[in-house]
Amino acid sequence: MKPMKTAMAFIACAAAVLGLAGGAAAQEVVKIGVAGPLTGSAAQSGKDDERGVRLAVEELNAKTFMVAGKPVRFELVSMDDQGDPKVGVNVAQKLVDGGVAAVIGHYNSGVSIPAARIYNEAHVVMMTGASSNPQLTHLGFPYVFRLATNDNVMGGRMALYSAKVLGAQRAAVIDDRTAYGTGVADVFVESAKKAGLEIVAREYSTDKTTDFKAILTQIKSRNPQVVFYGGYYAQAATLARQMGELGINATIVGGDGICSPEFDKLSAGVADKRMFCAQGGAPLDTLPDGKAFRARFRSAFNADVDTYAPAFYAATLVVADAMQKTGSTKPEVFVKALRDQAFTSILGPVRFDANGDWIDAPVTVYRLNGGSLTAIAQKD
Template identity: 45%
Template sequence: MIHFPRRLFIASLIALMLSFTWSQSFGEMVVKIGVSSPLTGINAANGKDIENGVRLAVEEANAQRVRLGGRDVSFELDSVDDQSDPRIGVQVAQKLVDDGVAIVVGYYNSGVALPSALVFASAGIPMIHPAATNPAITHQGPKSVFRIIATDTQNSGTAGKYAVNVMKGQRIAVMDDRTAFGQGAVDEFKKAVTKGGGKIAIAEYTNDKAVDFSAQLTNIRAANADILFFAGLDSQAALITKRMRELGMRTQFVGSGGIADSIFLNVAGPAAEGAMAWEYGRPVDSLPQGRTFLQKFRKRFGTDCLIYAPFAYDATWVAINAFRQANSTKPVEVVAALRATQHEGITGKIAFDPNGDLTNPTSTLYQVKGGRWVPVTTIGAE
């Protein structure tokens, strides 16, 4: 019998274990999913909500041990802070490209999404939008851009028709924050009002840094407007409703997209009562998987989700399922799989039209009653 020295035996065992570990690591494929959203600044809460929605889906997928091309896959979250700034958005978009992400879930701001999309298109990287709603995002040319949320044409168009046909608005005012989202939403609202035979009595605007809206509201009051449709930040919407109350205005406030949240309620205070907002999709807790999602989100992050986490979660699973369907991360094959998507998500049925937008978008009108947002009606866009 041959006897090995003890130290040689231990060294050989360690080498064998390292070799096994290396071979296992070598066989695993790391697939990076990029996320761009505002993680600092005034929109950080919504940006973090998006990031957490993606993170939850990535963790669940890794627990399922997905395989592609015969190899185990480890999905990695690669998150960047675009600060709601188009210039910074383009810079961090290039970082995601350099990092080798296979797909991108983003954005929160349409104004950041529009220029950043071209960076990913030139690199052949597909994108899925969970929050950016300007219609132009999916009409810039690249056919690798998708969106799982209603566009401004759909959401604000629905709001405009409702203002004329149901609310019977006679003298309708509009105000936007001059961002790509704000202007786009108001433009679509105005088109729908005019098409429905309504009248825009006055159009005002501000900027996304403003905190005083006295001049605009004084003009709107003088125009005797019965409805004010505002498209901008939730915090600004809350300040506008407070100032309307202080000015003794009876004009009905109606907001668009991302306003029906706790931030609005906290800032507006008693002035929030009666305010309305058109939001994307259906109330999550009314959908088959909605309550389960809300519970596991709270368990994982210790807080309730805001508006966009369910959309970000769904966008991530649509991406992961596209990888599975294609059995690959090659962009051409993944884009083809995305175009064939038929996914029952938290937010509802997800399928894409030729532009990459939802085939069955919906919008829900909420109103503040008793200090909380209550759904009034849900309407499918035409």
């Protein structure tokens, strides 16, 4: 009897192992890419965005996410595009070759625009929570979406705010010649003229400029009341500091690229109460799950939310929801839900128009106040 018992035990053990193997095989692994500047001057924003996606993936995996009755585990694939268009295109190709179903990113418009073609041709969904240049969603790419407010809204809002609320009559404009910076600055100029705001100077820099004094010397003689900067917070903070050194007391305004808590530290506090920026979305703490999200974020990363982590978090969950709605993890299938259906998110209701833009995307104006950004006006 002993050999029989041993054989039966072996068979039972083998069956258990096979059962476990079968269960593991039944769990589909879906790769979600995230791409942004994890190094360089915008690294703070890139890391913030990545954390938003990472938190979403961790929460999805913790609750045994199901698609068409089968368990799905998400695998995060994160890559550094350095905020550089050429690097971004290479990153996009690597993500596609690696078999991702969707990419949440990129951060910079100048990177997202060329990368979008790679994703679209490969039938991989791309959803950015930050890139705001209107061109991105006018490329005719059905796999590209924006869960953010575009420059037409933000540039226009800051022009009207400068004229109507700040009471400015003269404005100088500087942009960094990136797709984002030029786009939002162009909209500001066009909207400012319609609002009766005189553009006394239009100057250009780059996204790596560290010395604005030659430009500022030209601008100072024209006595602007506001200086609009089309670009990102690291360069804008340097601009603000050098404005102070040259005795230029104009208010600094800009789009979401300068809308970061890091601005105050990098500018040595010289722009406190004199920097205003527009950012897509409603203030996090006013959202129903906003404070809870902030707490979970801090617990997970020992860091506070910077700017667009909630949007990148929401974009990840919207993509997952589209998979559930269609019962498929294949981009060619779940993209149809993104095109046709509505979603709920931490940001509020989400529905995309024919171009892939978020319909009725909110925008909020912030003021740098005591080292933090304080919401002072919000679109209804």
